[in-house]
Amino acid sequence: MADSEFPTGTLMKGKRGLVMGVANKNSIAWGIAQQLHAQGAELAFSYQDEALEKRVRPLVESLGNEPFMVTADVTNDESMDACFAALKEKWGQLDFLVHAIAFAGKDELVGSFTHNTSRLGFQRAMDISAFSFVDAARRASEMMPSKEDGGGAMVSLTYLGSERVVPNYNVMGVAKAALEASTRYIARDLGPQGIRVNAISAGPMRTLAMAGISGGRTLMKTGKDWSMLKEDTTMEGVAGSALYLLSDLGKSCTGEVLHVDAGFHAVGVPDIEE
Ligand code: NAD
Secondary structure, three states: OOHHHOOOOOOOOOOEEEEEOOOOOOOHHHHHHHHHHHOOOEEEEEEOOHHHHHHHHHHHHHOOOOOOEEEOOOOOHHHHHHHHHHHHHHOOOOOEEEEOOOOOOHHHOOOOHHHHOOHHHHHHHHHHHHHHHHHHHHHHHOOOOOOOOOOEEEEEEEOHHHOOOOOOOHHHHHHHHHHHHHHHHHHHHHHHHOEEEEEEEEOOOOOHHHHOOOOHHHHHHHHHHOOOOOOOOOHHHHHHHHHHHHOHHHOOOOOOEEEEOOOHHHOOOOOOOO
16 A cells, blocks of 8 residues: 555654664554555654565665664564664654554464463464564653653554454464553553553564465455454555554553454354355
8 A cells, every 4th residue: 555545644743753663565563554654643663674675775765754664573672772862863852652563473373272372382472463562562652752742652553362262363462452451551651751652453464474374265255244343454554543543542441452344343142144
């Protein structure tokens, strides 16, 4: 989707934020970045490693501004230190954070959760997909303005597998439950500073992360067929919700997990044809 297809405006004018989790043009983080950019935000991008830099740089450059990109492997404290030190040096202050990062091993995203989850796999999924938000939120909050000066906003990305059992989602569902609970705890801690912290629970979308889940195609099809809107979750919908939560439109909204999945989460029984 081209930048121009995202509604333009000034809702994010004067705001600077870090977007974590762009891997390629299909990344949810990239859709959100384009929407925020179209509303005037100034963006910094963190990417996992040098290998991804080549893919991310042309995207960031396509936004037209001087690219501000930093490496941040969320499993590595020194890498996170360096990322936030670079941000501090460049901007001093941060207004928002987008966290769109998750990982679990392929072997763990298939079959029996009970039998296929190793200690290491559990720790890794939790570390990368849940703790990384706690860590990034703490670091970002230390750079955000006081409540009187506007506070800040953060958003993370989650999925319904945290609340309900989804075949093969397994350890990632458990990590997403931890991410959502963390979102609420962080929201309470940072509330007095005027920082709002929310999560978007997106329906299935075709991304690299989705490709790692066994049976992803069926998840996509069911996500559409059983949804209330009878359509796939769209990047515009997810990015628009991020814009709402990160801009002043989202005032008073914090500690929330917003479902953006064409209504799928609220369906108890799919259509009955008799
Ligand atoms: P994606 O593969 O484009 O993004 C995942 C990102 O996580 C990548 O940029 C990857 O580099 C990053 N990452 C993984 N390990 C990392 C590490 N150690 N350090 C730094 N970065 C690391 O896929 P996506 O679908 O856009 O995923 C973004 C977020 O959205 C994830 O939290 C995912 O769980 C969530 N989500 C995705 C869907 C979906 O259907 N695609 C649905 C709901 C929620």
